[in-house]
Amino acid sequence: LHDIRKRLGDRVSISLLTNGIGLMRKSLNKLHFLEELDEVVFRLDAGSQKVFNAINRPQVGVSYSSLVNFIKRLRDVVEELCLEVTLLRSLGISNTSSWELRRLIETVSSIAPSRVKLTTPIWRLPNGRKPLTRGEIMEIYRIMADILGWKRLDFDRPRSRGRISLQTHDMRTALLSILARRPSTEDELLIMFDINPEELQNTLCDLMNEGLIVQEGEAYRLRRCEIEDSS
Known part of the structure; x- marks a missing residue:
């Protein structure tokens, strides 16, 4: 980042969009590189642990309250700390029910970000999840806006995303990269990547046989390395 900033100066704005989970694993004294960014945007799509688990599907042991507290602590490190909130609904859990939305707004207000961007997906989603209408x-x-002030709010309805086309030799790397960030089901992976379902299943089986990923229910995730005490 320092080299990029040195070469380009103030001609470009450098931002980071993150769910924060990877950053949580580092101590604050190792996050000073964030000070060189013009903006850090955290995704925050839930107001409770239950909805956080359902929407974001974090790895086991990731606490919603710990994530929120971590974001708050970064206010002293990051000059422009922003939030991106993706609103959606489903037949089961939604982040737009009256109770959940109230919890979400309370959390956003407690973080006191510089800016909040509201968005909703318009591409096909698994598990019956649906985007919201503009209204x-x-x-x-x-x-x-009544709580946070309209100047800090932004509304962005993204365009439909195309699926990522992969060559066979790229598929393993791409899948491992996705599963390292969050567990995903076959349906979710098929939405993200333009690949044959049978080819996806074969690749997932190969990765499991090699001990690189594991399956928990319908979702696949990267296998965590565990160090056993041999003493």
Whole structure:
């Protein structure tokens, strides 16, 4: 980052979009590189541990409250600390029900970010998840604006994402990269990547046989290295 900033100066704005989970594993004194960024945007899509687990599917042991407290601690490190909130609904758990939305707004308010961007996906989602209409988004926008102030809110309805086309030799690397960030089901991986379902299943089986990933229920995740005490 220092070299990039030195070469380009203030001609470009450098931002980081993150779910924060990877950064949580580092101590604050190893996060000073964040000071060189113009903006750090944390994804925060839930107001409770239950909805956080359902939407973000973090690895086992990741606490929602710990993540929120970590983001708050970074306010002294990051000049422009922002949040991106993706609003969606499903037949089961949603982050837009009255109770959950109230919890989410309370959490956002307690973090006191420089800016909050509201968004909703428009591509096909697994598990019955659905995007909100523009009218529904704007209603939530007005509710949040009354609490946070409209100058700190932004609304972005993203364009539909195309799937990523992979060559066979790239597939293993891409899958491991995705599963290192978050557990995913076959349906979710098929949405993200333009690959044949049978080819995906074969690659996942190969990675499991090699001990690189494990399956928990319907989701696959990167295998965590465990050090056994041999004493």
